[in-house]
Amino acid sequence: MEFIAPPPIKRLPLEDGAVATEVPPAPGGFTAARRSIGAPQFSIRRMEIDNVSVSYSNREAVKSVSLPVRQGEVLAMIGPSGCGKTTLLRSLNRLTELTRTATLSGRILLDDVDIALIEPTSLRRRVTMVFQQPNPFPMSVFDNIAYVLREQGSRRQRKKALEPKVHSALDRAGLFEEVKDNLDHPALKLSGGQQQRLCIARALAAEPEVLLLDEPCSALDPQSTQVIEDLIVKLRDDVAVVIVTHNLQQAYRIADHVAFMYLGDLVEYSSATSLFNSPREQRTKEYVSGAFG
Amino acid sequence: MESSVATPPAGPAPGATPPRRGKDPVEGSATWQLSDRIGLVICWALGLLFCAIAVAIVVYLMIQGLTYLKPSMLVTPATAGFGQSESGGFADAFIGTLIVAVMGISIALPLGVGVAVWLVEYGRPTALARITESTIEAIAGIPSIVLALFGTVIFSSTALGFLSRTSEGVVFGRSFFAASAMLSLVALPLVVASTREGLSAIPQHVREASYAVGKTKAATTRRILLPASRPQVATGAMLGLGRIIGDTAIIVVLLGATQNFAPVGGAFPFNYLRGAGTTLTNFVYEASPTGNLNQPEKAYAAAFVLLLMVLALNAAVDVVHRRARKVGTWSS
Numbered sequence: 001m002e003f004i005a006p007p008p009i010k011r012l013p014l015e016d017g018a019v020a021t022e023v024p025p026a027p028g029g030f031t032a033a034r035r036s037i038g039a040p041q042f043s044i045r046r047m048e049i050d051n052v053s054v055s056y057s058n059r060e061a062v063k064s065v066s067l068p069v070r071q072g073e074v075l076a077m078i079g080p081s082g083c084g085k086t087t088l089l090r091s092l093n094r095l096t097e098l099t100r101t102a103t104l105s106g107r108i109l110l111d112d113v114d115i116a117l118i119e120p121t122s123l124r125r126r127v128t129m130v131f132q133q134p135n136p137f138p139m140s141v142f143d144n145i146a147y148v149l150r151e152q153g154s155r156r157q158r159k160k161a162l163e164p165k166v167h168s169a170l171d172r173a174g175l176f177e178e179v180k181d182n183l184d185h186p187a188l189k190l191s192g193g194q195q196q197r198l199c200i201a202r203a204l205a206a207e208p209e210v211l212l213l214d215e216p217c218s219a220l221d222p223q224s225t226q227v228i229e230d231l232i233v234k235l236r237d238d239v240a241v242v243i244v245t246h247n248l249q250q251a252y253r254i255a256d257h258v259a260f261m262y263l264g265d266l267v268e269y270s271s272a273t274s275l276f277n278s279p280r281e282q283r284t285k286e287y288v289s290g291a292f293g
Numbered sequence: 294m295e296s297s298v299a300t301p302p303a304g305p306a307p308g309a310t311p312p313r314r315g316k317d318p319v320e321g322s323a324t325w326q327l328s329d330r331i332g333l334v335i336c337w338a339l340g341l342l343f344c345a346i347a348v349a350i351v352v353y354l355m356i357q358g359l360t361y362l363k364p365s366m367l368v369t370p371a372t373a374g375f376g377q378s379e380s381g382g383f384a385d386a387f388i389g390t391l392i393v394a395v396m397g398i399s400i401a402l403p404l405g406v407g408v409a410v411w412l413v414e415y416g417r418p419t420a421l422a423r424i425t426e427s428t429i430e431a432i433a434g435i436p437s438i439v440l441a442l443f444g445t446v447i448f449s450s451t452a453l454g455f456l457s458r459t460s461e462g463v464v465f466g467r468s469f470f471a472a473s474a475m476l477s478l479v480a481l482p483l484v485v486a487s488t489r490e491g492l493s494a495i496p497q498h499v500r501e502a503s504y505a506v507g508k509t510k511a512a513t514t515r516r517i518l519l520p521a522s523r524p525q526v527a528t529g530a531m532l533g534l535g536r537i538i539g540d541t542a543i544i545v546v547l548l549g550a551t552q553n554f555a556p557v558g559g560a561f562p563f564n565y566l567r568g569a570g571t572t573l574t575n576f577v578y579e580a581s582p583t584g585n586l587n588q589p590e591k592a593y594a595a596a597f598v599l600l601l602m603v604l605a606l607n608a609a610v611d612v613v614h615r616r617a618r619k620v621g622t623w624s625s
Contacts, residue, residue, distance in 0.1 A: 004324075095501060125507035135502045138521045138620045147503075153512035188621030199502065206506050219624075 035273075036253045037233050043072040043256075046240040047092065047127075047210055052106035054087050054096060061087040063264040064106070069210060071240040074232060076255035076272070078245060080293040084264040085244045089212050092242065093127035094120050110210070128203035129212040133219055134195035136187035136202070141179050144187045144198055145169050148205040165205065172238075173201035174231050193224025200231065204239075211235065213243040217250065229254050248288060252276050260284045351600065358597020361590040367598070371552045371576075377588040383595050385553045386576035389469075390538050390602070392565075393548070393572055396473035397480055397537040402530050404477070405484025406519070412485075413492040414514055433482035437475075441546035444475040448547065457567055458557040465549075469566040472548040479540055480533025487529025491522025496623055527613040531606045538602060541574040550575045552586075573599050 047069035054062040062084040069075055069092075077085040087096060094115060096102045108115045115123050136144050142159070145166040150157055166183075170176040175197040179185065187198055196216055203211055213232065217225040233254055235241055245251050251258050251272065258275045260268045260283075268275060268284040279285040287293050322330055366382030374380040408425065416422040432440075448457055449466030457468035495518055503513040519526070544550055549569025556564040573595050579585050580592035 093505060095505060098501065098504065121507040121509055123507075124505055128507075129502075129505035131498045131502055131505075133496065133498055133623065135496065135499045135623055137499070137503070137517050138617075138622065147508075147516060148506045152509055153515045186620045188623065189619075192624070202502075202506060212505075 034253065036229060037074065037256065037272075040072045040256055041237060043070040045069070046071045046111060048107075048109040048112075049088070049092070050107040050109065052088070052091065052104065052108060054084070054091055054102060054104050056099065057101045061264055062091070062261075065261070065266040067259055067266065067269060069240050069242055070257075071209070072237055073256040074236045074241045074243060074254055076243050076245055076251035076258045077261060078248060078251050078258060078287075079261035079267075080287070081246070082263075083261040085259075085261050086214055088261070089129075089214055089242060089244050092210065092212055093124045093129055095124075095129065125206040126208055127210040127212060128206050128208040129214065130196070130199050130203050130216050132215040134192055134199055136190070136195050136198050138188055139186070140184045141170075141187050141190070141198060142166055142183040144202055145205045148202055169201045169205035170198075172204050172235070173197045174227065174234075175201055191224070193220050193227060196220060196224065196228060197231065200228070204235075208239055210240045210242065213241065215244055215246060218246060225250070248276075260287060262287070354593065354597050354600050357593035358600070360593075362594035362597055366591065366594055370554075371586075377590055380586070380588060380591075383573065383576045383580075383591060386571045386573045386595065387598065389548070389554070389570040390572040390574075390599075392469055392570070393473050393476055393544070394534055394538050396469060396566075397476040398530060398534050400474065400477035401480035401484050401533050401537075402526075405481045405529065405533070406488050406526060408481075409485045409488035409492060410514055410519070413489050414510065414518070429482050429485050432478055433486075436542070437479050437540050438542035438546070440475050440478055441543040444471055444543065444547045447471075448474075455567075458555075458569070465569075467547055467549040467569050469548065469568070469570060472543055475543050475547055476537045476540055479536050479543070480530075483532040483536065484526070484529040487525045487532065488522060491525025492518055494525075495521055499623060524610075524614045524617040527610050531610045534606055535603055538572070538599065539574060541578055544572050544575045548572065548575075550579075552576075552579070 045068050049065055049067040049069070052062060052065050053060060065084075065088060067075070077089065079085050087102075090096045091104055092108060092115075096104060097120070110118065110123070110126065115127075118126075137147060139147070146157075146159070146162050149162050149165055167176060167180075170179065175194060178194060179190070187195065190198060196219075200211075200213075200216070216232075217228055220228065229250065232241055232243065236256075243251075243255070255272045257269065258272045259266055260275065260279075260281075262283055268279060268281045270280070275284065276288050279288060322333055325333070363382075366384070367387050368384050369382035370384045371386070372379075372381040408429065412422055412425060445466050447453065447466075448468070448471035449464045451462075451464060453466075454464040456470040458465045499517065499521075500513055503517050504510075508516075548571065549555065550571050551569045552571055554565055555569040557568045558564060559567055577592045577595045577599070580588045580595065582589050582592075584592075
């Protein structure tokens with residue numbers, strides 16, 4: 001049997017003396033990204049993370065972190081993968097409890113009440129969450145919101161009675177205009193960006209006080225990302241917004257305060273402009289300039 | 294050591310069109326080793342053989358069935374008589390099949406879905422979950438004749454006498470109740486396996502999304518997880534129903550395999566359900582050339598009816614799957 005010899009691998013010839021160079025980073029760090037957020041109109045402290053540590057089995061994912069969460073502001077948590085930012089976010093509405101090996105120490109206060117004393121389902125209606133993957137439920141757009149508004153597993157409360165609340169939730173998530181003609185459309189057939197806004201609408205339908213967003217744009221295209229970023233900025237007056245993001249530019253664009261975490265430690269917490277432009281800590285400086293992560 | 298990066302590009306000068314080849318040699322099997330090609334031929338042949346067997350069964354039964362099946366057979370009970378034209382139809386067997394199918398699956402479906410939900414969503418303590426898993430696998434492996442034998446032990450006990458015919462204190466243990474209960478065990482493992490598959494395929498973050506708006510586990514299971522795994526539940530129910538209507542051993546042992554209904558005392562549905570009866574599979578067995586009735590034409594007709602029932606089940610599951618596709622699923 002005759003095999004055809006594979007063609008030789010082509011390489012780009014380098015001129016004598018030529019060396020491959022890296023593009024130097026833009027001077028001045030993040031001044032290139034445009035801040036899409038103005039100064040906050042007001043800021044009220046809603047949640048207080050007080051010396052919180054979270055461990056899985058015997059691995060400590062979050063180490064003694066203390067942070068305030070304020071309404072009127074967007075708080076971004078940044079850091080490389082595995083630094084504990086998502087774990088910290090999930091502990092804010094006690095979702096970490098679903099992981100059997102997780103243990104939490106320290107206190108998290110919501111309006112000065114320890115969340116450990118609040119019944120989990122009612123806490124999770126006050127502190128709702130949007131996930132990385134758009135995950136609408138396999139039902140119509142309307143039913144996705146109605147599910148949140150109804151009592152647990154019940155089907156009580158007719159469609160008509162829920163209509164105003166459903167519409168307002170969709171409207172606040174900036175989705176109503178796009179879906180108002182066909183609220184019976186299956187939610188999973190929407191585009192990725194629309195699905196994610198539906199998830200935000202769903203989280204808002206519970207009338208929460210704090211909205212947690214776990215990398216909400218990482219599965220989306222740049223246009224949908226911008227729509228959602230604008231939405232987040234708009235929401236900060238109504239709910240306290242906490243967003244976890246891998247995207248440093250995104251944190252710079254939309255956050256008022258930024259917390260940089262590394263290997264479970266809270267390395268630096270300050271306003272977005274100062275964290276990105278004049279970081280106090282060496283590790284923050286290295287991370288935001290792209291030296292690692 | 295000389296770096297390969299510095300190697301000047303080989304091959305034709307830039308601009309020259311590459312030589313055209315008829316077919317990409319990587320795509321076709323022409324360049325494969327002989328053993329691989331033989332393997333490929335065997336796979337093809339087996340695939341075709343399998344199709345041929347399935348088509349042969351369906352076509353043969355269809356021809357025979359359409360030749361011999363008369364609608365009157367479905368409504369005429371079997372009667373004693375000389376020759377095939379005088380011995381009536383198989384109405385009792387047909388209705389009997391429907392009865393055990395409905396009763397069997399209405400036990401197996403809720404039970405199976407419940408067990409699957411517990412295994413996937415709760416599954417604590419772990420040891421108990423493991424034991425449950427192995428038990429269900431064991432049941433799946435038990436031949437139905439063994440289940441039938443076990444069923445006679447249970448259902449001929451005095452305490453369960455109300456479920457079957459009794460005579461002077463002797464419990465016969467043969468009734469639609471007894472047969473359906475044991476048949477549901479035949480279907481149960483299939484329902485459990487299929488439902489578990491459906492539930493496990495739902496990404497974890499979907500559950501968390503429901504918890505994160507303050508829903509309990511029960512509400513999430515009822516309103517999100519079970520509706521989302523409806524196609525798999527339907528598949529499990531279909532496979533289970535197929536096994537129920539296809540089983541003969543349990544029918545012979547626990548249903549009495551009389552050619553007609555043998556109702557006993559009691560109010561309307563219960564007098565029949567407590568009595569003995571038969572199903573199509575048993576009718577086919579009896580009517581086949583080796584059976585007691587020896588009326589092969591009716592055996593073909595009854596077998597054709599069974600086949601139609603199975604095809605109808607397949608079509609129904611297809612509808613459920615198609616509806617689910619319209620609703621869509623999560624991108625992974």
